[in-house]
Amino acid sequence: MSVTSPATSAPVASSRFQGRGALLGAGLVILALLPLLTGASPYMLGLLISALILSGLALSWALLGNLGGMVSFGHAAFFGVGSYASALLAAKLGVPVLLAIPLGGVVATLSSIAMLPALRLSGPYFALAILAYAQIFRILATELDWLTGGAAGLQRYPGLPTLFGIDLADRAGSYVVVLACVVLFAVVYVLLRKSHVGTALRAIAESEDATRVVGVNATLLKSWMLFLSAFIAGVFGALNAHIIGFLEPDYAFSGVWSVMPIIAAVFGGYRSVLGPIFGAVVIYLFDQVIAKSLIPVGHQILLGIVLAIMVLLAPNGLAGLVRRFFTKGQFNKTSEKSHAGA
Amino acid sequence: MLETRNLTSGYGAITVLWDVNLTFREGALTAIVGPNGAGKTTLLRTLTGLLPYQGEILMGGQPLKGKTWDLAAQGLVMVPEGRLVFRDMTVEENLCLGAYPERCRADLATNIERMYAFFPRLKERRHQLAGSLSGGEAQMVAMGRGLMAKPRILLIDEPSLGLAPVIVNEVFDIIRKLKEEGTTIVLIEQNTRIALSVADDLHLMRSGKVILSEKAAGIDLDRLHDLYFAREGVKEEAAQ
Numbered sequence: 001m002s003v004t005s006p007a008t009s010a011p012v013a014s015s016r017f018q019g020r021g022a023l024l025g026a027g028l029v030i031l032a033l034l035p036l037l038t039g040a041s042p043y044m045l046g047l048l049i050s051a052l053i054l055s056g057l058a059l060s061w062a063l064l065g066n067l068g069g070m071v072s073f074g075h076a077a078f079f080g081v082g083s084y085a086s087a088l089l090a091a092k093l094g095v096p097v098l099l100a101i102p103l104g105g106v107v108a109t110l111s112s113i114a115m116l117p118a119l120r121l122s123g124p125y126f127a128l129a130i131l132a133y134a135q136i137f138r139i140l141a142t143e144l145d146w147l148t149g150g151a152a153g154l155q156r157y158p159g160l161p162t163l164f165g166i167d168l169a170d171r172a173g174s175y176v177v178v179l180a181c182v183v184l185f186a187v188v189y190v191l192l193r194k195s196h197v198g199t200a201l202r203a204i205a206e207s208e209d210a211t212r213v214v215g216v217n218a219t220l221l222k223s224w225m226l227f228l229s230a231f232i233a234g235v236f237g238a239l240n241a242h243i244i245g246f247l248e249p250d251y252a253f254s255g256v257w258s259v260m261p262i263i264a265a266v267f268g269g270y271r272s273v274l275g276p277i278f279g280a281v282v283i284y285l286f287d288q289v290i291a292k293s294l295i296p297v298g299h300q301i302l303l304g305i306v307l308a309i310m311v312l313l314a315p316n317g318l319a320g321l322v323r324r325f326f327t328k329g330q331f332n333k334t335s336e337k338s339h340a341g342a
Numbered sequence: 343m344l345e346t347r348n349l350t351s352g353y354g355a356i357t358v359l360w361d362v363n364l365t366f367r368e369g370a371l372t373a374i375v376g377p378n379g380a381g382k383t384t385l386l387r388t389l390t391g392l393l394p395y396q397g398e399i400l401m402g403g404q405p406l407k408g409k410t411w412d413l414a415a416q417g418l419v420m421v422p423e424g425r426l427v428f429r430d431m432t433v434e435e436n437l438c439l440g441a442y443p444e445r446c447r448a449d450l451a452t453n454i455e456r457m458y459a460f461f462p463r464l465k466e467r468r469h470q471l472a473g474s475l476s477g478g479e480a481q482m483v484a485m486g487r488g489l490m491a492k493p494r495i496l497l498i499d500e501p502s503l504g505l506a507p508v509i510v511n512e513v514f515d516i517i518r519k520l521k522e523e524g525t526t527i528v529l530i531e532q533n534t535r536i537a538l539s540v541a542d543d544l545h546l547m548r549s550g551k552v553i554l555s556e557k558a559a560g561i562d563l564d565r566l567h568d569l570y571f572a573r574e575g576v577k578e579e580a581a582q
Contacts, residue, residue: 199435199438203428203431203436206429209410209422210427213410213488214487215411215415215491216414
């Protein structure tokens with residue numbers, strides 16, 4: 001490993017930043033073209049839609065981890081609340097679906113207010129508290145059967161509408177809607193991370209006290225991130241609900257929605273923005289197409305193996321691998337840490 | 343400038359500070375020395391609102407109000423023990439973070455240049471991750487970060503901790519320069535000799551109490567060490 005001299009480190013850093021922007025753009029274009037690349041069969045499109053739903057959820061999980069340092073084992077709660085809220089608003093109050101979806105995110109945000117006391121906890125304690133919290137909402141969804149239909153589930157609610165003559169409910173339309181949401185939140189994430197608040201939040205993940213003594217209201221900022229993460233998870237829960245057209249508590253609040261985003265984000269590289277998005281696509285397709293055909297029951301075991309290999313060989317995930325590929329030969333100091341041990 | 347009256351604080355059921363009365367003069371460098379467990383760091387953590395307390399803390403005659411971040415925004419800024427730089431962030435990001443309070447953000451760029459003039463070494467390393475710095479450089483980042491917050495009073499906790507003697511001298515040259523620029527500084531130190539060399543006022547703490555408060559100019563190092571080590575009348579042989 002060669003180390004660039006201090007004099008050259010500045011231009012390297014700025015070109016690295018431009019490179020990052022280009023990479024983000026390229027990544028999103030690839031996502032847009034993915035249906036064509038994979039043959040655009042309805043089956044494949046269906047898989048890709050589910051993969052992108054997971055991308056959004058993984059993005060929301062990684063945002064909470066990176067900006068504020070909170071590890072969540074309970075994103076299923078936000079996902080489930082978002083899906084139920086949106087479906088019920090559309091079915092019972094006749095709210096237009098495209099409005100109900102963001103409102104689903106809002107209700108998920110409201111539900112995260114109950115999580116605020118857990119912000120006093122850190123690390124594994126926070127993770128455990130939020131894990132328990134996720135169960136509360138599954139039980140509520142099962143018990144409040146006058147509202148949610150209970151364990152029997154919810155089926156009669158509207159799907160995505162037709163907008164400007166484009167049927168968003170068909171697979172291609174749904175793909176575009178979900179992709180647009182992923183892109184929107186990825187951009188929000190990037191802008192937030194670049195702002196001074198983003199810098200403070202990254203610092204909070206390292207040492208909360210050290211940020212407080214320079215004037216950062218760490219508790220408030222962490223609350224905002226919890227709200228934002230819950231909102232994003234809720235929106236993707238709502239999208240999923242309107243696309244699949246069927247909800248039951250054991251599905252909407254399934255632990256899968258807590259675990260899969262973690263696997264996807266860690267596999268893709270949770271420190272980056274694109275990592276969780278692509279990690280979700282790769283992991284989901286691998287699971288559904290390859291793993292399922294090899295081991296029909298218990299195929300998730302292969303996910304565990306793949307994740308373990310990834311963590312051992314490339315701790316920074318897919319994003320780390322890509323970065324290493326592009327920065328080969330022009331090693332720069334600022335990424336020293338991400339290379340160490342890789 | 344800053345004053346404590348019958349300040350008592352600690353961690354939960356354990357009281358560490360007992361009735362501490364201290365005055366920190368504006369524009370002066372006040373050193374607080376004392377052995378391990380004397381309550382020096384606890385005092386700083388209490389002053390910056392990280393610990394609950396009984397008694398009074400007055401800044402400019404007014405009782406301190408607010409949480410740690412409010413106090414920092416009002417100009418009570420701490421450079422924490424062990425430096426606590428943000429290792430995964432660059433030197434420049436660390437410095438920028440110091441300017442988080444709203445009143446510091448407008449002239450961020452000029453303020454950063456001022457820091458680089460002050461710490462030329464940091465300018466060379468501006469895009470380097472803070473985690474890859476040496477101890478002395480990290481201490482400079484921590485102090486620079488504190489200065490970026492435009493402190494009315496800067497609390498520095500054991501800047502010499504874990505540094506080679508020659509680097510300690512370098513760090514204290516900087517502290518001396520800060521003092522000459524008129525920054526009000528409260529300095530916690532175990533190295534009494536070097537603390538005495540920069541201080542205007544000196545307080546000695548032991549077991550959570552202040553046992554000596556004097557002008558630094560009049561203090562005899564031998565007597566200070568006798569009090570420091572709680573030796574009555576024993577002549578000391580190996581003060582370093």
